[in-house]
Structure formats: C-alpha cells, structure tokens
Amino acid sequence: MATIKQLFDLSGRVSIITGGSAGLGLQMATGLAEAGSNLVICSRNRERCEQAARILRAIGPEVLATACDVSKPDQVERLKDEVLSRFGRVDVLINNAGRTWWASPEETPLDKWQYVIDLNVTGTFLCSQIFGRQMIKQKRGKIINIASASGLRGKNPEVHNSIAYNTTKGAVINMTRDLAVKWAPHNILVNAIAPGFFLASRNQGRFEERKDKILEEIPLGRSGGENDLKGAAVFLASDASDFVTGAILSVDGGATAW
Numbered sequence: 001m002a003t004i005k006q007l008f009d010l011s012g013r014v015s016i017i018t019g020g021s022a023g024l025g026l027q028m029a030t031g032l033a034e035a036g037s038n039l040v041i042c043s044r045n046r047e048r049c050e051q052a053a054r055i056l057r058a059i060g061p062e063v064l065a066t067a068c069d070v071s072k073p074d075q076v077e078r079l080k081d082e083v084l085s086r087f088g089r090v091d092v093l094i095n096n097a098g099r100t101w102w103a104s105p106e107e108t109p110l111d112k113w114q115y116v117i118d119l120n121v122t123g124t125f126l127c128s129q130i131f132g133r134q135m136i137k138q139k140r141g142k143i144i145n146i147a148s149a150s151g152l153r154g155k156n157p158e159v160h161n162s163i164a165y166n167t168t169k170g171a172v173i174n175m176t177r178d179l180a181v182k183w184a185p186h187n188i189l190v191n192a193i194a195p196g197f198f199l200a201s202r203n204q205g206r207f208e209e210r211k212d213k214i215l216e217e218i219p220l221g222r223s224g225g226e227n228d229l230k231g232a233a234v235f236l237a238s239d240a241s242d243f244v245t246g247a248i249l250s251v252d253g254g255a256t257a258w
C-alpha cells in the first residue's frame, strides 16, 4: 500500500500547463513544481513564459518555456514535438489557457464569440487530442481541464455578463465527461476544475466595480487566493486521484453549492 506522501508525489513527472505564464496557470504550475513535477509552460508570449520559468526553476524542477497559441493545430503539434524531444513523454496536461469577452447576448460580436470558442473549446480539444495520442501510446495520462463555475449555471449579468465564455465553459465540462468515458480504456483520466472568482490583475477593475455582488454569491465571503487552486491541481495530477475520472471539482468558496 502506498503512503499518502507517495500518492501525492509528482517527482520526475512531466506536466504541461497551457497559459502557465500567469494567473491561475502559474499558481497551478507552482503547486505541481512544489510536488516535484517537471514542467512545460506555454502561452502566446514566450518572454512572459520565460519570466515565469525563472521563478519556477527556483523551486527545483526542469522547466521548458515556449510559445504556443493553443487554438492553432500546427503550433500545438510543434509544442508536442518540443516536449517529446526534451522529456520523451507527457504525464499531465492542464488545459488552462482561456479568456472571456464581456458582452450581453444581444450585443456579442460574432468574431469575439468565435475567438472565445476557438480558445476555450477548440484549444482544449486540440491539446487533448494531440497529447492524448501520445498518452494512448504510453497507456497512461492525466488531463485536467480548467472550466469555471460560470459553466455550471446561468449567471447574474451584473456579476459576469459573457454568454460566449459561459457557453464555452459548459462545453468544456461535458467534453471532460465524454473524454473520460472514451479514454478510460487507455488509462487516461480526464477531470475538470471549476474555479469560482479568483482575483487577478486582469479582473481587478471589474472586481472593484462589482465587489458586493460578487462576494454576495460566495458563501465563504471572499475571492479565491494564491494558494486555493494548488491542492486541487496536485490531487488530480497525482496517483492520489487514480480512481477519479469524469469529475468536475468546484473550487469556488461554495458559490455553486446554493
């Protein structure tokens, strides 16, 4: 029988975090590095990835930092080639890169709708497909999709007015369940984390404008902080979750509990 420390130990593993240069991606990358994993972090801006990699290398792991737009198949294929030539395999994929476009349903421009779909849904699918093929060869792998509490229900427009985003996160949730079923025979476990509101420099302005309304929806009465996603990410990346697949883990201060 393995000990609990062994079950959560990621020493020597290779984990890819898309959008790992900032925000929640960097927080999860930090957690995985602290648990021993080597890392690949990518986003469109290579310099920002390099800056993040310098912070992560100080924790101890090997880190490959590279540019990749996850909505572009040729770039994801190139990322896979880079990862395999550097590490020879991939154990964990966290599909974290994602963005929103704020607009009401009646005013959402079609090109912005398409941008959000291409990144949040197609990007998640492409990375899963391209790295999933490698995981099928390896006969093991873990995929963690970053969905959102906004993908689980309709949202008060005063809190989050983005039909495009909320639609994509609902799609990511069911993509997670369907991939979990389809790839269980290959020993690829697919789960999602549905974060609630996490404060970041990107959404600080909106938070200040809507603070009372946002916090009113969260039973714990605060936004997510710098440590709040690490545990969920390490759990789903590690052997501690080897009998968990197709699950949607809410990390939202209770926002979807009522």
Ligand SMILES: NC(=O)c1ccc[n+]([C@@H]2O[C@H](COP(=O)([O-])OP(=O)(O)OC[C@H]3O[C@@H](n4cnc5c(N)ncnc54)[C@H](OP(=O)(O)O)[C@@H]3O)[C@@H](O)[C@H]2O)c1
Residues within 6 Å of the ligand: 018, 019, 020, 021, 022, 023, 024, 025, 042, 043, 044, 045, 048, 068, 069, 070, 071, 095, 096, 097, 098, 099, 119, 146, 147, 148, 149, 194, 195, 196, 197, 198, 199, 200, 202, 203
């Ligand atoms: N913050 C929250 O409250 C919250 C709540 C629920 C869910 N989430 C989800 O958590 C994830 C991370 O959110 P965040 O708040 O940390 O966002 P963020 O601070 O804006 O970070 C997004 C990351 O994705 C990268 N990215 C954007 N477009 C990309 C593309 N086409 N290809 C590759 N990378 C791309 C960005 O880097 P570049 O710009 O350099 O590409 C950045 O590294 C998203 O999926 C988001 O929907 C966030």
